[in-house]
Amino acid sequence: MKKIEAIIKPFKVDEMKEELSKIGINGMTLSEVKGFGRQKGHKEVYRGAEYQVDFIPKVKLEIIIDDEMSGKAVETIKTVANTGKIGDGKIFVLPVETAVRIRTGESGGSAI
């Protein structure tokens, strides 16, 4: 099993969900996060005073899937999230030891 963590632009969420469900991924966890990489932040103004906003709102997507699916999932996320502009985000793939479905107690591949 693999965990895919993707940091993407917030307005891509809808499209991402649709495209991922097309390749058979029907569950995911989403968090609103803030951060910066190469994009850095932007300047804002408040009553005439300028200030730097370093942390830009992003969405973190977490998906746990079988090993053989992970390549396809990464590919889909990469395609959908790409706008060609700085700040499109990053994808991380991590190994997962196990998974347990709380209601039934199933574990392993059938729990995801």
Add this chain to the structure above:
Amino acid sequence: MKVTRTWSIPLLVLLLSTVFGMFNLVGAGDVVPEEVAQSVFPAELFQGKTQAEIQKELPISGAYRDETSPVEETVTVDVGGAEKKVTIFRYLTDIEIMQYRGDVLWTCIAAFLVFIMQAGFAMLEAGFTRAKNAINIMMKNIMDFCIGTIAFLAIGFHIMFAGPDESLFWLGSTAATQWGFPFWLFQCVFAATTATIVSGGVAERTKFTGYLAYSVVICAFIYPVFGSWAWGSLLDGSGWLEGLLGVGFYDFAGSTVVHSIGGWLALAGALVIGPRIGKFAKDGTPKALPGHNLPFAVIGGFVLWLGWFGFNPGSTTTFDGNLARIAVMTNIAGAAGGLGAIAAIWAYMKKPDVGMTVNGFLAGMVAICTAVDVVTVTGAFIIGLVAGVLVVFSVIFIERSLKIDDPVGCISVHGVCGAWGTIAYAFFGVEEFSITVLFAQLIGIGVGFVWAFGTGLVLFLAIKYTIGLRVTKAEEEEGLDIGEHGGEAYTGFPVHDLTP
């Protein structure tokens, strides 16, 4: 808006002059009717001046009247058994001065109430849209009042109400007397209301500079021109719609003049600017882009409801006993509109939707504006109820069939239900149904649509191809608050919507 007064003095004149006439017959002296007429008024109403002197002080028109300016009054006197009409020039009695001050006071209070509708519109629009655009929506609502005030002062008021002789640019010479001020204030908040209605239809994607440009044109030109056709004679003007087909196009407080004009302008704007990113799927299916603060929107709706108690009852610009009746009719229509909408949406979507219910009571009050001073209790209820049902299906039709993106539903609430209310006058506002009245109303509605939608298309297309009407795709996705105004409405909160 009309001014009605009960005169007690003319009756007194008639009675007393009859008595005088009898004496004079006995005395067989020469009788000057003017003297007879004057003699029954208290001497202080002439302030020791001759009739000719007082006549010179007459205001040019009602616009320039004042509590110190004289009035012209025709009284009937009996001279030697024959009735004779005499024109007398005199100053106001104490009672008339109090009535005048009452008119000023009530018109101002009503204008203050209509002003607060600006806050209602701002809250309603912001609540029904996404958090990333909240500053932009507040700024639009601030600026359309600021711009609207100055544009209406500089140009609009003249276009709407000036006669052939006197200029009303920058208030003209009405600034030397009193009545121009309350009247102007009341009309100014109306003009700004029209501009602010449009804001909702083009929300979340309009370039701020484009918005500023169209606000000027609406308040300086588009609204005042139609206003002059329908309401010009309220001051010095005369509108061709006022005498239409011999019965006149009737719109007491502005179902068409204010609301439909605003609604049709919003329709033109929404068509030219196109839908928000993500509003329609590739196959054309509309998607919900939920508003970020529905409680805020509901309070905005209530603020508008409060403002309507100035909007309709204030349209008499007269301090009289009829204003409570108009307030009650307004309230009945608003309540019935809320009921109509909740019933329709509950039956159609199986849930009592809050957004539709708010639009329903607003639609009821939009619709009642035309006939509110003459309608019966049942008439007000039906007009409101129908408007409430109508707005639900109009919103659904505009979104699903016409594929037009109207974020707050203003085309349906103000345009469609304004037209419904204007037609409804022919059925609920006149004692006996007349096809002529119905035609006059329909022509007024048609002219309003052609004028507002036509000039609206020209205006929005002109802005589109000059300074630009729409923000860039990237800015729309990030939100107009940061892109246009360089800030966030809710700093520190994760407000970036997960929909586009």
